Amino acid sequence: MSLAFQPSIEFAAAADANLDGEALVVDLEGYEGPLDVLLALARTQKVDLLKLSVTRLADQYLAFLREARRRRFAVAADYLVMAAWLTYLKSRLLLPKPAPFVEGELSPEEAAGRLAFRLAKLDAMRRAAEALEVRPILGRDVFPRGDPEATTVTSSGRLEGDLYELMAAYVAQRRRRGERRYSPPVTQTFRLDEARDHVRALLPGLTRWTALSGVAPREIAGGPGRASCVASTLSASLELVREGDLEARQLVAFEEVYLRGRKAAA
Numbered sequence: 001m002s003l004a005f006q007p008s009i010e011f012a013a014a015a016d017a018n019l020d021g022e023a024l025v026v027d028l029e030g031y032e033g034p035l036d037v038l039l040a041l042a043r044t045q046k047v048d049l050l051k052l053s054v055t056r057l058a059d060q061y062l063a064f065l066r067e068a069r070r071r072r073f074a075v076a077a078d079y080l081v082m083a084a085w086l087t088y089l090k091s092r093l094l095l096p097k098p099a100p101f102v103e104g105e106l107s108p109e110e111a112a113g114r115l116a117f118r119l120a121k122l123d124a125m126r127r128a129a130e131a132l133e134v135r136p137i138l139g140r141d142v143f144p145r146g147d148p149e150a151t152t153v154t155s156s157g158r159l160e161g162d163l164y165e166l167m168a169a170y171v172a173q174r175r176r177r178g179e180r181r182y183s184p185p186v187t188q189t190f191r192l193d194e195a196r197d198h199v200r201a202l203l204p205g206l207t208r209w210t211a212l213s214g215v216a217p218r219e220i221a222g223g224p225g226r227a228s229c230v231a232s233t234l235s236a237s238l239e240l241v242r243e244g245d246l247e248a249r250q251l252v253a254f255e256e257v258y259l260r261g262r263k264a265a266a
Helices: 003-017 034-043 054-070 077-094 108-133 163-177 192-205 226-243
Strands: 246-249 258-261
Touching: 034 054, 034 077, 034 108, 054 077, 054 108, 077 108, 192 226, 192 258, 226 246
Parallel strands: none
Antiparallel strands: 246 258
16 A cells, blocks of 8 residues: 555544544544545656546555455545546546547546546645745744834924924024035046047048947046046947948947948948
8 A cells, every 4th residue: 555545544443443432533644535535646656647547546546445444444425436436437448439428428538637637736736735834924933023104103292383483493503513515526528529529530540440449538537537438439439420431330239349431441
């Protein structure tokens, strides 16, 4: 017998051993019907539940019932109904195909497919329940933060005055502490007109494809930074391309841009 349903058999044996009904019996597997037993038996085949062998599953289930009855297990009616239905389905799958089925009656393959689908749904629900059980529990493993909206402020006294007095008190307090001014540093940029003049001055020498980084001026001490020089040079170069004085190309996206004078290309 498979260990997958052994606890249920031990449960039955313990129930038979206690005829007066006073013993405490614990069902560790928690089977709730024949479909749970079918799922445990199907898992022993170690295949996709939608592709399991129904005939083999029926043999496993009947072997389970025989072992349970041998141990004087009071088999419930739903277990016997499932056994009868599995036996009927197995016989239909093994016997030659008869004439067309009665209208509304499922073929053996369709009935077997529906059973496999029900087992897959049950397996998914069991796995979801197990995943929920291992999640952190609020108040034991995780704890909520304080609720700021639940905080209430109660005034200890009534404030007298108007908006003008409030503003005057604020200005007076700021004057007593002294004014603090923040002056952000001024960023030097390479102007676009300067970039155009710079590129135009280099046009006679751009007879070969030259990288943009080589055309843009280097960082100037006390002046624009390198990024500003490259960006303004690129903008000025695109304008010259539109005017027909310059050519530009980029072999790979996000890589270096190359420039060349159009007269040199001619």
